[in-house]
Amino acid sequence: MTIFYYLCDCINTVVRAWLALQLADAIFEPKLTRKRIYIGQAFIIAFIAIVQFANSYLSHSIFSNAILFVTIFIVSIASLILYECTLWRTVCLNILSWVSLALIDFFIQICGWLILEKVDAKKDTLISVSIYRGFYLLICILLLIPIGVSLRKWFNNKKTRISGFWKQASIIALFLLPCMIYFQRIYLQMDSEKLFRRWWIFFMGAALIFLAFGFSMLKQKMEDEKRMYQFEVQMLENSYEGVLKNYREKAILMHDVKNHLRTLHSMLDERPKEECQAYIMSLTGEIQKKWNAVWTNHKVLDLVLNMKFQEAEEAQIKVWCQSDDLSELKLDSVEICALFANLLDNAVEANENCSEEIERKIEIICRRQGSILVISISNSAEDGMESSKRMFSETTKQDKAFHGFGMFSIENIIHNHCGHLEVKIQENMVKILIYLNGFEE
Numbered sequence: 001m002t003i004f005y006y007l008c009d010c011i012n013t014v015v016r017a018w019l020a021l022q023l024a025d026a027i028f029e030p031k032l033t034r035k036r037i038y039i040g041q042a043f044i045i046a047f048i049a050i051v052q053f054a055n056s057y058l059s060h061s062i063f064s065n066a067i068l069f070v071t072i073f074i075v076s077i078a079s080l081i082l083y084e085c086t087l088w089r090t091v092c093l094n095i096l097s098w099v100s101l102a103l104i105d106f107f108i109q110i111c112g113w114l115i116l117e118k119v120d121a122k123k124d125t126l127i128s129v130s131i132y133r134g135f136y137l138l139i140c141i142l143l144l145i146p147i148g149v150s151l152r153k154w155f156n157n158k159k160t161r162i163s164g165f166w167k168q169a170s171i172i173a174l175f176l177l178p179c180m181i182y183f184q185r186i187y188l189q190m191d192s193e194k195l196f197r198r199w200w201i202f203f204m205g206a207a208l209i210f211l212a213f214g215f216s217m218l219k220q221k222m223e224d225e226k227r228m229y230q231f232e233v234q235m236l237e238n239s240y241e242g243v244l245k246n247y248r249e250k251a252i253l254m255h256d257v258k259n260h261l262r263t264l265h266s267m268l269d270e271r272p273k274e275e276c277q278a279y280i281m282s283l284t285g286e287i288q289k290k291w292n293a294v295w296t297n298h299k300v301l302d303l304v305l306n307m308k309f310q311e312a313e314e315a316q317i318k319v320w321c322q323s324d325d326l327s328e329l330k331l332d333s334v335e336i337c338a339l340f341a342n343l344l345d346n347a348v349e350a351n352e353n354c355s356e357e358i359e360r361k362i363e364i365i366c367r368r369q370g371s372i373l374v375i376s377i378s379n380s381a382e383d384g385m386e387s388s389k390r391m392f393s394e395t396t397k398q399d400k401a402f403h404g405f406g407m408f409s410i411e412n413i414i415h416n417h418c419g420h421l422e423v424k425i426q427e428n429m430v431k432i433l434i435y436l437n438g439f440e441e
Helices: 002-027 034-059 065-082 087-118 131-157 166-188 192-255 257-270 273-288 299-314 333-352 384-389 410-416
Strands: 318-323 361-369 372-380 420-426 429-437
Touching: 002 034, 002 065, 002 087, 002 131, 034 065, 065 087, 087 166, 087 192, 166 192, 299 318, 299 333, 333 361, 333 372, 333 410, 333 429, 410 420, 410 429
Parallel strands: 318 361
Antiparallel strands: 361 372, 372 429, 420 429
């Protein structure tokens, strides 16, 4: 039955390595194709399993600091190869993952030791090579798999928030390392009661650190909400000014409608039919022209579109928009502003750089296909290839507080919502297609 223990120990290590790689996959951007990432993960996990089995079988060691740090280093290097990340960030993530699991294991072992001691049973049942420890590891495996799936989903949804707290994460990792070294004494069967009494110090320290971490997150959230509020206020002011302007223009237009009708009556008798139709179309356009329109039935998105369309109009760029009902769009306000404002800013800028021979225009289509949001933006461009390269560049607007936000990139939003982006380049035209999960299934 010793083989059963070694098998369970090996699988337990495999699951922990899988968990660490899942967290890296959720937080960092991939460097390779999904297929190559899976192959790389499988290779690393298999290698770690062999190292763990050899160490356990040859040295009969239940826990080894050397093996733990070697494992952290291997998974960190693997993450550095597979994902867009720095060495320190992937090391920090792996320290948090592996050391946290080790501390949970130590706490369970200390409690188990004391309970078995109270009932006069063999105290080292769970910390020695035995079938009982094998079953204990098997239970851990069954618990870690659903926990890993849930953590990956949560980290993936919060990755843009998490990316701003690496300094705090580093502090927590450095705090956990000496605690792990201290509490691993249970595997040396030393000072079980003393170790148990020291846990309250650990919990107090951890509580203080996480409390400070929580206040830091709360402060950043409040700052984000303040900036979002300022942005919405500015868009509302611009929309209100547009409404007043259009109202005055329409009032003047309707006041002169009799003169327009008389002119049209005369034109029907004296001018060609095509010229009369063009005159009617110009009147219709003046009456319908407004940038306080409801395009998508989503308040924030309509504010963004109206503001950007007004900017395009002032730059003498023709805008054509068609959209489905996006009132149930699940992207938050910051994501909507970052995605659509950046895309339209780039489209306007590309048009402004066009020569006089090229017609300035922007066409945007938003479609809902089940849970998928499809965004198509086409714009004129002097050099289609060069314009596409600048698509994700930082905004050139002077008022950077209200343009682009500097917080979320278009790639992150698309990745967070399991999306895909395509760029199609034609002569003097760039077309961007975006697919992402934008609605609840």
